[in-house]
Amino acid sequence: MNQSVKQPNRLGEGGRIDRARTLSFTFNGKRYTGHAGDTLASALLANGVDIVNRSFKYSRPRGIVAAGPEEPNALVQLGSTEAAQVPNVRATQQALFDGLTAQSTNGWPNVQRDVMGLVGKLGGRFMPPGFYYKTFMAPASMWMTYEKVIRMGAGLGRSPMVPDPDVYDHLNQHCDLLVVGAGPAGLAAALTAARSGARVILCDEQEEMGGSLLDSRERLNNQPAAQWAEQVLAELAECDNVTLLARTTANGYHDHHFVTLHERRTEHLGETAPVVDGYCPSRSRMHRVRAGQVLLATGAHERPLVYAGNDVPGNLVAGAVSTYIRRYGVVPGTKLVLSTSNDHAYRVALDWHDLGKASGREVVAIVDARQAPDGELVEQARARGIRIITGSAVLEAKGDKRVSGARVATIDAEAFKVTGQAETLACDTIASSGGYSPVIHLASHTGARPTWSDEVLGFVPGLVKGVHAAGSARGIHDLAEGLADGVAMAARALEALGRTAGSIELPQVDALREGAACALYQVPHEKQTLRAPKQFVDLQNDVTAAAIELATREGFESIEHVKRYTAMGFGTDQGKLGNINGMAIAARCLNKTIPEVGTTVFRPNYTPVTFGAIAGRHCRELFDPERYTALHQWHVEQGAEFEDVGQWKRPWYFPQVRAEAANGERESMAEAVARECLAVREKVGILDASTLGKIDIQGPDAREFLNRIYTNKWAKLEVGRARYGLMCRDDGMLMDDGTTSCLGENHFLMTTTTGGAAGVMEWLELWHQTEWPELQVYFTSVTDHWATMTVTGPEARKLLAEITDIDLDRERFKFMDWREGKVADVPARVFRISFTGELAYEINVQANYARHVWKTLFEHGDKYGLTPYGTETMHVLRAEKGFIIVGQDSDGSVTPEDLGMQWAVGYDKPYSWVGKRALSRSDTRRTERKQLVGLKPKDPKVVLEEGAQIVFDPDHAIPMPMVGHVTSSYYSPTLESGFALAVVKGGHRRMGEIVYLPSADGKTHAAEIVGPIFYDSKGERQHV
Amino acid sequence: MFHIYCPYCEELREEEEFHPKGQAHIARPTDPDTCSDEAWGDYLFFRDNPRGIHHELWVHAVGCRKFFNITRNTVSYEILETYKIGEEPRFTAEHPAGKPTEQAAAEAEAVARQEGVKA
Amino acid sequence: MSDHTLTCANVYDARPATEVPAESPLAWSYQNTGRPSVSEKSRVVLRERAMLGHLILRGGAIVLDDAVRQVLGLQLPGRPNALSHDESGERSIQWLSPDEWLLIVPGGEEFELEQRLRDALGDARDTAVKNYAIVNVGGGQTLVELEGECVRELLMKSTPYDVHPDAFPVGKGVTTVFAKSNLILRRPTEDRWELVLRRSFADYLYRWLLDAGAEYAIGVEA
């Protein structure tokens, strides 16, 4: 098979690809082949695919311009199935694999013949930057319609529409030195650090480590540069103290040297992660690195020149051409014109000439903006007979779907003028180089401002303590100097770590003398910028030099304004190619220097990262912990429905299979709750209350502590007794409640609400540690140690008596007493505390024995009608008794007095307890505060809506003055009516008044204000 | 993500183990019952909120559960010191480079405390 | 009311005297999630050490050290994050905070141990000036051991704490973040790591470990 027919731009030899392995892939529905080691971009270029996409705004045909993460055009939609879709993949960073399927993200019906392209051509001039701010305003009602049309043009690729089949994970890494970038400086630095014994991580975003050494013309120790890189990598791989991460992009630099590295573990293998050994590894992995010091050897991005038609396919960044030739064996055209402002780019012409000549490739000319270039590379080009046109630049690329020629003329860069007559050179490729911008992104993430260097003609990174830059990343582009800089900067970092750098012998470099570069960004055109053919600055967002000029004309003078007005730099490439050119153009328009116009700030990510990789394994069933009690299995087996309370899964209700139903149909929630409620009121029910927070408090000052932290009094609580307590914040607002029992003179057990447990524990520690360190007391959470089962109802005593040795006599074991003894042979503490208003025992046993005790209760409970109940029934029962739920009947703006709980407030306690002072402020003394009351609906069948707003005058026009709202509302099977708790302005003195509740369906319910206790108002039943 | 030296665990730990608890050294009025509404409101709500050196209370929530103070620059996020409750900061807005005379004393005290723990 | 509740602190044996079925915090997980078997491919092996005695000890280091030496023959670890074992390796004591230690002993020993410590610390009836606390937390937590060549990588997936041997030598234990929960992580020997899990989070952590460990063919010893 003739290789050249299949891949017309592939050289017969050379490159780092594996020619023995041919891979087939599909692009825009057409099949092609490439080789292992190719990127999608190199394979497309090898196959002579010119147009890879259509541009965002003007739908212009676009080709590949770069070879790395700076590529703005070649964004593709990857994936052959719906689940495997990945939008906006940069073809230059996607390794080719067999069966890869990709499409252009824009272009309809296809990128070759795109309808929108016509719109862009005709309409382009009506779409200057910010045009949408100036139109679509009339009539106002039409905007949503206009917007629908605008949105049709939105976006690049598309989201998959089904869940991701892949998983992702995180790996927490720690190291002394993180080296980002495995080019010459990075490798030298990593080796220096490795030999010092320090823990080193070296990461590199490319498929293969080595950076520019992989496609360098230069020789190290008289070998190809890549060979030296291989030797260094081999040594590093042998070191236990070194972690090498290829295909790994440092995408964000966070505080205190926390750097996130995104490792693409399987993206080079297939569109979804392949199964290995029966296991599907994570598709990609986020390394969360905490480094002692960080060395940035991130290299530089070459800047293209800005000239007319510079977006036509066939215009490339110069260095990328070399990369394609030397690394992938691909010459992306036949006739090259190189437009440059520096010596370095001459390599491109030399590579094209030396390696492409055999296959008929030709360098038409090197167009150099400098008057008298004289470096060694220039001499080499001259020696090869390549035509060099000095003092000139490519003004304009000709062609439509591929470059067909370059208009070249002499220019005066300083005066921004074309000085000579333009000549058109026939060519199909224009490579341009305007210099090299250090990759300062990561340093910029730390908040350090970069500074402009006239010598480098670029921004060099600002560095916070502990961050070092080496080589091209700080403008040192010479290979020998870059290597030495890597060693020197590593030594500096190691010194900061208190280590001595390992010794390393730098390779011999055959240095080439390079002449000075000149500053050139936008190339002048014969026509004014506004009238010239489009000169693109930001290819992805279709931002032109004219757009920047217009922005400055309209008063947008800060570079941030210019960027935002034109959208420059807001693409997925974050302006890696265009930002400096854009700033230079803005500076020219404003008659300022680049640093005067501003700096450029980058934010994470350096390159985009999938949401999945950032989420890691914390998704689906592992999104958030589910906390279970020791009785969870029993609840599941009984078919409980669960309610989320904080992270806990609590049984909500226990629907039973309907006796009369043959098909196993279960009760509705209302039916189940009614049954459970009646069981408790008439017989006996059981609740798993294990989720309540429990805090063991020991110490000589435990009692005094309780006196200060609770609103009520604890001085006289005897051993063996329990008490209900309220806890306020120091602003006087209720924060938690619960019972606390005196276990011993210096020993208490506090209970908290389920949701408040952790907060209360921290609250106690806060006051103890910061305000009252003199109090001798310790707090230990025992929430998980104890399982708590509430047995409640008239039959509770009889049931419990069957399985306990505790004396349950009503006189000897009173309401609010606790006793210890055995329940079902298990040592237990039993508390006579009631949240239902019925006779109740809260049995606490060590959680390991909970299921045994629970089951034993059921073994004995059948004859008493023992019924498990869930949180919903608990709510109904407690609300019938007017017991509040913190967070439901209170909301952070409610005081104990608002709840009518003055009885639990000890104003005369000696210490000014937490919350007391705030209760005497003018607002908390108001009589018109919202106060907790009961509401009895006029129609007993009505269950008021929880959250319903209360008004006095139902006929008042909107806005209606609202005086409170319903906090809890249920149907009571005991009372056979609906009832509610509510807060109402001045409610405590409005007993008997009628209020109204207008609901969304247009109905207004009336209700009478009553006391909050609806059942057994004397509280006799819990005392039986 | 911050890297925070816990003065009790005596090592650097990840921010995920800690919770910030607002400005440090907020003194509760010694006699709340007689202080004015203004003084009480100031204590509850009014904060310095400086741009620059700031003293804040943190808790090593997932760790030793101790509260301690951090002196941190709220712009650069650099942590200048962490210190235990009851101790005074060395770095303040007035002494951004540290209080020189007290430095030695503070260090001596810290050493003494360590000895105590060893014993 | 039993006699000792009249004292300063309520101490009692939470374990039944008779044979009563007990369930570790992972009982539900074994049933619901299952236990992948250990094979020669298993590069991580998980083993629960259920039903051990867990006590929290609070107080000043100097006061407690005396009592612990006397009762257990062990020195109270004074350095932060230190973990020490008795010679048998069965009993351990770990620094949790400057005034807090975790004692783990064979199941059944904890009640007697607590009493002996209280005796050593002073008569329980006269502790008005003695400031310490001992709390039985054995029902609320369980200990899980991890062994195998990939344990460290499994831990790196789960905790931001540095588990490199340089940072985490044998004899260290820390309370730290683990997945979206937290636990106590300890390294009693060169090859073995221990996790002390809270009961209510145990199932989540178990599922997390199996998920993160699948890559290493994690097996669970019955």
Add this chain to the structure above:
Amino acid sequence: MQRYSGFGLAKHALSHHENWERQWRNPTPKKQYDVIIVGGGGHGLATAYYLAKEHGITNVAVVEKGWLGGGNTARNTTIVRSNYLWDESAALYEHAMKLWEGLSQDINYNVMFSQRGVMNLGHTLQDMRDIQRRVNANRLNGIDGEVLTPEQIQKIVPIMDCSKKARYPILGASWQPRAGVARHDAVAWGYARAADALGVDLLQNTEVTGFKIRDGRVFGVHTNRGDIEAKTVGCVAAGNSGVLAKMAGFRLPLESHPLQALVSEPLKPVLDTVVMSNHVHGYISQTDKGDLVIGAGIDGYNGYGQRGSFPTVEHTLQAIVEMFPMFSRVRMNRQWGGIVDTCPDACPILSKTPVKGLFFNCGWGTGGFKATPGSGHVFAWTLAKGQTHPLAAPFSIDRFHTGALVDEHGAAGVAH
């Protein structure tokens, strides 16, 4: 002012856009103004515009230390809604909402206010109680709102996981159809252009370094470009309020925290409403350019660094993937942080201060952008009359001493 219209655009296109005028001048500071507004963000520029337009006070300077709209106006997630719980907040935000609805026409600048609806999801029974309470209050206050069932939600947002399998299944949502998003930068620029046209001086790169105060009265400011005098000074400088207050010699009940946000790469339209979940902690919408704009949480510590902690971003994206499992393969492009001044009761301060003639408008927390027109309108009234606008009265600094907080933290619980 050069009037903007579709026709004008076409006309300018024929002359290659050479004849567009500056959108605002770049004036030299005068010695004296009637009113100085410190802070050239959306709120400050709106204040200046309404001072000139509604009160005829045009001798006004807006003093901005950086570039116009460069603070939180440039760094928010652009959500506009008015469905607040408490009457006081609802009135203020609804006032803003009504101004939003005619804003593009009023200032002849398309701020792209897109009323695509905002949905606040409920995942627990308490969430649903709070939603009912808030929607009921909204309705009786004349603010549009309804409570949606999971089935209705699924219809509006078909791509969201509304199944019961979710860790925290969606039980319902509140829905404000008139709410939506706007183009944030355009709000600042539009107000700037309109205020400038009425004679207001917009002074960029002018930093206030102190206040001129005598006998408890303000009479100007010191700046890096010299002193500027005025008897009325209004500070509207989110992220800097505490620092300015300190210059004036008093403290505020404010703390400045980083609030992070992020965007995905541009995608073809897939989500045409705003979805917020307080419980799983994430909110999301899609711009007209195709980016998913995602709000992350507030970091708990004080910070002026315009960046927060990475775990906050992780948690946010976990929440987004939980709600939208298909977005797992979508990629995050960029993240950033704003600085929000938060009050203990999550409500703003629009108030006189201990210094006569000096007024503060601050503490909007995460609610600043949506309030922009209302805040400016009410604050302009306050500055013009020297007394607090009735809608602003509940938001005075005094409330932190009397205890009369307007606690939006409570049941509204909706952070953004």
